[in-house]
Amino acid sequence: AKRFGILTAGGDCPGLNAVIRGAVLKGETVYGQEFVGFRDGWYGLVYGDIIDLDRSVVRGLSNQGGTILGTSRFGPYSEPDGGPENIKKVLKNLGIDGVIAIGGEGTAAASKRLLEDGIPIVGVPKTIDNDINATDYTFGFNTAVEIATEAIDRLRTTGNSHKRCMVLEVMGRHAGWIALHSGIAGGAHAILIPEQPESINQICAWVTSVKNRGRAPMVVVAEGFKLPEMAEAHSTKGLDGFNRPRLGGIAEVLAPMIEERTGIEARATVLGHIQRGGVPTAFDRVLATRLGMATADLVADKKWGHMVALRGTDIVRTTFDEALADPKQVPLDQYQEIRVIFG
Numbered sequence: 001a002k003r004f005g006i007l008t009a010g011g012d013c014p015g016l017n018a019v020i021r022g023a024v025l026k027g028e029t030v031y032g033q034e035f036v037g038f039r040d041g042w043y044g045l046v047y048g049d050i051i052d053l054d055r056s057v058v059r060g061l062s063n064q065g066g067t068i069l070g071t072s073r074f075g076p077y078s079e080p081d082g083g084p085e086n087i088k089k090v091l092k093n094l095g096i097d098g099v100i101a102i103g104g105e106g107t108a109a110a111s112k113r114l115l116e117d118g119i120p121i122v123g124v125p126k127t128i129d130n131d132i133n134a135t136d137y138t139f140g141f142n143t144a145v146e147i148a149t150e151a152i153d154r155l156r157t158t159g160n161s162h163k164r165c166m167v168l169e170v171m172g173r174h175a176g177w178i179a180l181h182s183g184i185a186g187g188a189h190a191i192l193i194p195e196q197p198e199s200i201n202q203i204c205a206w207v208t209s210v211k212n213r214g215r216a217p218m219v220v221v222a223e224g225f226k227l228p229e230m231a232e233a234h235s236t237k238g239l240d241g242f243n244r245p246r247l248g249g250i251a252e253v254l255a256p257m258i259e260e261r262t263g264i265e266a267r268a269t270v271l272g273h274i275q276r277g278g279v280p281t282a283f284d285r286v287l288a289t290r291l292g293m294a295t296a297d298l299v300a301d302k303k304w305g306h307m308v309a310l311r312g313t314d315i316v317r318t319t320f321d322e323a324l325a326d327p328k329q330v331p332l333d334q335y336q337e338i339r340v341i342f343g
């Protein structure tokens with residue numbers, strides 16, 4: 001039987017386990033394939049650290065958040081033991097015929113390089129941010145939007161009681177999809193995204209007009225949003241070398257500025273990793289399961305260098321190259337469409 005190794009790399013995301021389950025169930029049932037999981041992303045591939053995956057291991061996994069395999073931001077080339085020659089040896093020793101890498105942009109870039117270095121590899125796009133080019137939606141996004149929307153609903157009742165301006169920061173370094181969708185769903189009075197700088201004067205004008213109607217202003221801001229006057233200096237490198245958008249969190253910068261300029265009391269909430277943890281929504285479970293199943297087809301057909309993706313309502317095949325074309329940001333006309341009702 002053909003044997004494939006699955007890894008999950010980069011930030012975790014609700015639905016990862018459903019992808020693993022979908023691939024293993026279809027692969028075993030339809031093609032007689034065998035699977036192992038690499039522990040902690042590329043680390044498990046570089047060091048041959050694996051667990052067996054079969055029907056009994058993936059039972060009941062579709063509603064479990066996180067990843068049973070573990071993940072890391074470790075790269076396949078970054079350690080002295082990394083690199084294609086070592087990885088080829090690991091695959092040969094373990095009798096593995098191909099790699100399935102579930103991850104975001106960084107994972108796709110590493111996968112493409114490994115492919116060019118002769119490693120048989122396919123991909124599954126993953127991010128709660130929904131900013132991968134080749135797919136209409138990524139799994140995990142819908143879950144994050146649900147959680148952010150619930151946070152807005154909850155902030156609204158406390159905001160209204162105290163007549164305060166509530167500023168909610170959601171994830172999204174390069175794209176404002178979570179902010180846009182949760183902001184629309186939760187009826188925010190202003191939505192601030194990385195794609196479109198807005199001045200503090202404009203933000204305060206929206207806040208004041210809401211307050212003048214006797215309502216508590218609700219501002220939703222993506223972590224990557226910048227005021228036009230803000231410098232890049234706010235970005236900072238983490239312990240793992242990963243670039244964090246900024247130190248304090250943009251909501252904590254905005255709330256005092258709003259308070260000072262409008263005289264309206266303001267409070268900041270940073271939603272953080274709550275929006276990435278826990279049970280995936282039914283939408284994300286369905287999407288992730290379908291992507292996992294389509295991945296079993298991909299490796300059966302030896303479509304190395306390809307990725308599975310969602311186009312409209314269909315699961316299709318795309319490539320690492322396409323996924324790595326510019327990140328999928330919120331089109332400005334989509335933002336303008338909703339911006340007219342801010343304030």
Ligand code: F6P
Pocket residue numbers: 011104127128129171172173223242276
């Ligand atoms: O890419 C997913 C994401 O959750 C981003 O929205 C966020 O900027 C980043 O990961 C946070 O990374 P970490 O979990 O490593 O702090």
